[in-house]
Amino acid sequence: MYQQILFAADFSEDALRVGERARDIARKCGAKLSLIHVVEDVNISLGGGYELLPVLPDLPDEALLQESRNALGNLAQRLDITDAGLWVVNALSTKEGIIGAAKDHHIDLIVVGSHGRHGLALLLGSTANAVLHGAPCDVLAVRI
Ligand code: AMP
Numbered sequence: 001m002y003q004q005i006l007f008a009a010d011f012s013e014d015a016l017r018v019g020e021r022a023r024d025i026a027r028k029c030g031a032k033l034s035l036i037h038v039v040e041d042v043n044i045s046l047g048g049g050y051e052l053l054p055v056l057p058d059l060p061d062e063a064l065l066q067e068s069r070n071a072l073g074n075l076a077q078r079l080d081i082t083d084a085g086l087w088v089v090n091a092l093s094t095k096e097g098i099i100g101a102a103k104d105h106h107i108d109l110i111v112v113g114s115h116g117r118h119g120l121a122l123l124l125g126s127t128a129n130a131v132l133h134g135a136p137c138d139v140l141a142v143r144i
Pocket of ligand 1 (some may be wrong): 010
């Protein structure tokens with residue numbers, strides 16, 4: 001039975017459904033559930049004439065992290081989870097953030113959605129796929 005479950009939460013419309021699955025498995029197993037949201041480091045050094053700066057939100061890092069903490073707290077509330085760990089981490093990529101936390105906290109099941117809100121993931125490979133290939137434990141991709 002799983003003892004430490006990690007739900008990788010984006011804030012897409014389907015996050016609730018994926019979270020419900022993670023919560024229900026955690027309850028059945030008597031496992032500890034933690035929620036993680038990764039704020040990726042934005043790399044604006046693409047060069048080559050890309051004019052990315054004007055479309056980036058004018059927010060300091062700490063404000064972005066705080067906004068994510070609030071959103072994660074809201075999601076936990078909507079899931080009726082009161083005792084979960086809520087982790088917002090900053091990492092180079094979502095995959096690295098999730099896998100790093102899984103290793104640090106001896107997670108034995110990671111729950112992700114089969115896809116989320118990154119249209120680019122269709123081209124680059126989804127987070128679910130990336131996590132599956134680097135995870136130190138089982139991974140459940142909840143079909144969306
Ligand atoms: P995507 O790569 O956007 O298709 O997302 C697939 C799944 O990865 C989502 O359903 C979430 O479970 C997870 N995920 C995506 N982005 C994040 C993020 N920033 N932090 C944590 N989990 C994420």
